Amino acid sequence: MKRQLAWLLVLLAAAALPLLLSSYHVDLATRILIFAVLAMSIDVLAGFVGRTSLCHGAIFGVATYVVIWASAKAGWAALPAMAAGVLAATLVAALFGVLAVRTRGVYFLLLTVALGMVVWGVCLRWTTVTGGENGLRGQDMRPALLVARENFYWLVLAVAALCSWGMWRFVNSPFGLSLRGIRDSESRMRALGYNVPLHLFVGFAVSGFFAGVAGAMYAFFNEYVSPTSVAMAQSVAGLLMAIVGGVGTLFGSFIGAAAIILLENTVSWYTDRWQSVLGLVFIFTMIFAPEGILGGLRRLAASKGRTR
Amino acid sequence: MGMNSFQLLNGLTFAALLFIVASGFTLIFGLLRIVNLAHGALYLLGGYLGYSTAIATGSFALGVLAAMLGVALVGLLLDQTLLRFVRGHELRQVLLSLGVALVLNDLALVVWGGDSFTVPTPDLLQGAVPVLDTFYPKYRLFVLATGVVTFIALWLLLNRTRLGALIRAGVDDAEMVEASGVNIRRVFLATFVLGSALAGLGGVMGGAFLALYPSADAEILVFSLAVVVIGGRGSLEGAAIGAVLVGLLNTMGQVWFPELAYFVIFGPMAALLAFRPLGLLGRAV
Numbered sequence: 001m002k003r004q005l006a007w008l009l010v011l012l013a014a015a016a017l018p019l020l021l022s023s024y025h026v027d028l029a030t031r032i033l034i035f036a037v038l039a040m041s042i043d044v045l046a047g048f049v050g051r052t053s054l055c056h057g058a059i060f061g062v063a064t065y066v067v068i069w070a071s072a073k074a075g076w077a078a079l080p081a082m083a084a085g086v087l088a089a090t091l092v093a094a095l096f097g098v099l100a101v102r103t104r105g106v107y108f109l110l111l112t113v114a115l116g117m118v119v120w121g122v123c124l125r126w127t128t129v130t131g132g133e134n135g136l137r138g139q140d141m142r143p144a145l146l147v148a149r150e151n152f153y154w155l156v157l158a159v160a161a162l163c164s165w166g167m168w169r170f171v172n173s174p175f176g177l178s179l180r181g182i183r184d185s186e187s188r189m190r191a192l193g194y195n196v197p198l199h200l201f202v203g204f205a206v207s208g209f210f211a212g213v214a215g216a217m218y219a220f221f222n223e224y225v226s227p228t229s230v231a232m233a234q235s236v237a238g239l240l241m242a243i244v245g246g247v248g249t250l251f252g253s254f255i256g257a258a259a260i261i262l263l264e265n266t267v268s269w270y271t272d273r274w275q276s277v278l279g280l281v282f283i284f285t286m287i288f289a290p291e292g293i294l295g296g297l298r299r300l301a302a303s304k305g306r307t308r
Numbered sequence: 309m310g311m312n313s314f315q316l317l318n319g320l321t322f323a324a325l326l327f328i329v330a331s332g333f334t335l336i337f338g339l340l341r342i343v344n345l346a347h348g349a350l351y352l353l354g355g356y357l358g359y360s361t362a363i364a365t366g367s368f369a370l371g372v373l374a375a376m377l378g379v380a381l382v383g384l385l386l387d388q389t390l391l392r393f394v395r396g397h398e399l400r401q402v403l404l405s406l407g408v409a410l411v412l413n414d415l416a417l418v419v420w421g422g423d424s425f426t427v428p429t430p431d432l433l434q435g436a437v438p439v440l441d442t443f444y445p446k447y448r449l450f451v452l453a454t455g456v457v458t459f460i461a462l463w464l465l466l467n468r469t470r471l472g473a474l475i476r477a478g479v480d481d482a483e484m485v486e487a488s489g490v491n492i493r494r495v496f497l498a499t500f501v502l503g504s505a506l507a508g509l510g511g512v513m514g515g516a517f518l519a520l521y522p523s524a525d526a527e528i529l530v531f532s533l534a535v536v537v538i539g540g541r542g543s544l545e546g547a548a549i550g551a552v553l554v555g556l557l558n559t560m561g562q563v564w565f566p567e568l569a570y571f572v573i574f575g576p577m578a579a580l581l582a583f584r585p586l587g588l589l590g591r592a593v
Contacts, residue, residue: 052403099581106343113530113533114533117526118571125568231526236406279408279411282406
């Protein structure tokens, strides 16, 4: 009960943000929420299945591409376009899942890099549909009610809250527990009679679904997509947010997304070398803080609890 | 199958380049268990270094030398500094190398800008010669020959020298090698430097016919990944087979489905993985 009250307060505080912030910062907060959903979808796999993926940016980008294409080229309304985007991302994730479930550890990561690059290659070269380097631009994609950035922020907040709840339920469901079992010992789970590849496949597809939701929201937020949106850098950024927040903490992704996006925003004021900064953050996180902010806090709390 | 000898040769020369780059990648992966995602960035860096040296001195050979030495040095520094902190953590190593790739790529953008460059080739290698039923650029044949020579040299190194024996033993069981009194760290370091130098060599070779531009590192990296995934971790022969397969498939893809060329490579790769998750010649550890 206390916990639910705390979450309600956090949600209310987040909902009150647009009343305090400038319009520029409302956009920034919207972006943080969208990327937090992406980072959480990565954390579902990395933290609870033990599979670190570097193709979620591509899955995210597929949804963005499909939504903008459906809206700008095929003239669909917002809702069906969004549904198509999420569906496409889920299908791509399912296809990737079929291939990737047979691998683990570094091999899994390697394969997801390659799969993500395929998406990028197709988006870059298939110029008749994707517009190649120039990308696709949507126009007035949001329904009238959501044109105001505060309204759009509230919608994204609601969707992000729903997604967080969904993912939290997923990883704590009996199915999610068996995924954790696979993370800890694949052979034990197999010996217990669990269908490991099927579990991994479903886990991957579910995670891809949520990445797709984030990508579809991003389409309405940005109204523009180019191969950069599906490039590896996108997957890298998403993974970094999950790691900085703390792998396996799920909600740490919000902290991670906020940290990375605010850092990007600050750094961009001073220099164009954001990519270097991102790389350095990666290097330093790996060396000094592999368990991330929330993970580190939890460990601190746990060690305090023990000494007492 | 609708491929003339010109396209066949294109596929083979690309395969030779891929082999040069991927052999270094697979050696490092096989022995050190490091998936070095900075390998593509090292390739690009080697290409740029070779380009600048070749322009400044007018000598292609010096360019090759500078690229190999320069990139080997970067590899040495990488292994001795950053990777030191994360030894033994597979995933942290990979992600750290990813960070290094981002930084190197961005630094290259600062130094060489966003334009595309082509490494100038020596006069001797310009023009074309008749091959089979067509005329083929001399330089590309030179790349093909370099690929074959690299394969032979690496094969001899691995199978006929003490260092090679240690590397092969290390791929199978590094702990056992260490237990028998060998300083495996030095073998690791030698392999990492050698693998980096190969990436540098690939950079100059490829830079002279594929051009160098800021996203070339990601493209070559993904091809190398495909080669290693197909061939199997740590296997030189596997890398050679994988490189020929990927090189030919890529050429076929570009001829038949220019917009979807990537599918043609990764379709077979995916099918292969379904049956042999460790690649053609990969062995479980």
